[in-house]
Amino acid sequence: MTAIVEAQGLTKRFGKVTAVNDVTFTLDEGAIHGLLGRNGAGKTTLMHVMTGQDFATEGHVRIFGESPVENAAVLGRTCFIKESQVYPDDFRGKHVLRAARWFYPHWNDALAQRLVDTFQAPLDRKMKKMSRGQRSAVGVIVALASRAELTFLDEPYAGLDAVARKHFYDLLLEDYLEHPRTFVLSTHLIDEAAPLLQRVLVIDKGELVIDADADSLRATATTLVGKASDVERFAAGREVLDRTAIGAIASVTLTGLSEQDKREAASAGLETTPVSLQELIVRRTGGAVTEEVSA
């Protein structure tokens, strides 16, 4: 895989606040990446810097091998959809799609129309009068129909209900299979999006804490429940993410258990439960991931 995005020692400070702190990573061309983390962790800032909409304080970022800042040649190959997108006054949904046609060279009208039908986007309504979900729908339509080589989606489905989100996942996957390209998706709803992700980057307080293959990450943590002494024997020498106990019964969440270890644990009468990606990230980033309240 070739790197479509390279960030080296990337730091972004707003006054005294460090939003992104010395982050180094690469993104794979043709992969769907999850950029995960809590609110205010620095995901949006990072996307702003990757698309040249904001300027790095230190370090550098390259997309398609070049700096994105004021670089029309590489920016024309990207699409960045965010919940906080500002629209010109009096812009209606149809004006947004009309403009999208001019700015995205791979724009596909047929796909856009299909998405409009699927999400029942009210194109005649003014953007500022739309509900959160309707604005999100317009954003999702632009993101997918743009067919940009590198697409960033920041909380793309805020306010969309479960049915609309399922449509989004299905259509994203379907179009990605037909037209493979690179996606970077930030979301709160980790478990929902997890099956689509190939790479996972977790950012916490501006720092990159996890950068891994989604599948290997999923395999990294296991919760063991059983007699405290047996549980502790397994926990010895391993990274413990979480530990609780009631009397003689203990529960620990461990990383680095092999299939063999798990079988041994089962043989020793311990109950083994795999830890979901969301749970794992919650534990790694210290605290509850804010659940999105859907309309």
Add this chain to the structure above:
Amino acid sequence: MNAIATRSPNATTPQRLLNVVRLHVANPFPTLVAPWLITFVIFGLNLAVWNIVAQAAGGVENLDADAFQYNGGILWIVVFMMVVGVQAMSLTFPFALGFAVTRRDFFWGSALYFVLLTVLYSTGLTALAWLERATDGWGIGGAFFQPFGALEESLNVVWFLFFAAMLLFFFVGAAVSAVWVRWRANGLYVFFIALAALIVGGLWVVGQLDAWAQIGEFFSTTSATAIAAWTLPVTAVSAIVGYLLLRRATSKG
């Protein structure tokens, strides 16, 4: 797995600037439709008032010939261009940035749009001024499309006055708005305090030099065309300042 193999044909600079122009007319209503509608409404009201006054006086002939000729109603459109300039920077800019447009392309594409709009409106208003002259001031000696004595000027001059004034207001609006986009409220506080200081300081200097008479003389002896021409360098400086401010601006509040 192979990603999209074809490199997109990179749009050339003129194409990209043209796209920004198109972005401004994606919704044509605010800049191409509304101004004419409002202009005609204001004009209609003026016409109505003139007719009422003329009727009350028992006929136009009972009034001074220039009774309806010192009207500034049309100047609203010049002020409106400033609003267009402000909105382009404060609302269309973050939107364009979100659509992967560079600040450079956005600013100069918008500047191109401002010039096109200015030409369009100057020409349209001058055509109406011509009609006004041809109909003897809409039959009652009115002057709406030739504000403040522009009646005596040639239509070319009328066109140039509209052109220079609107262009100035566009770029001043854009530059001031760029201060907001770049530094938000704090930037505007500093800007307006500096502006106020400059004006007060300027007045003080004029007072100290006892130069009021000279200034009055300058405005009475210099032609409207020359004064309008003097705004062009100011407009150009506003454009450059606007660009420099926007070049490092971000879309965030």
Add this chain to the structure above:
Amino acid sequence: MDDGRPIFLQIAESLESQILDGTLLEEEQIPSINALAAFHRINPATALKGVTMLVDAGTLYKRRGIGMFVAEGSRERLRESRRAEFRDAHIRPLAHRAQELGLTSAQLHDMITKEMNR
């Protein structure tokens, strides 16, 4: 398609189960990576990983330019390995518990026979 374990393992297991129960016959072509990805709503890289795992294990083989096929003798080999897994995952803990409860091998055998005849 998500019980917390790596998805590629779940994909591999679902294909294995289809081979075991005869849904997929030996020498039969399996669905394409994209079809698997679309059906299970997963990233195609993950589907590929699951299939590759089965290719490495000899359960599937690749015909260049055509696709993936179920290897000859896969069903029997899978059955054997599933039996071994069954022993590890169920019989071992069962034996362990039985010992804790003081059951003899004969008693346990008796219980199992009764359960299986129910």
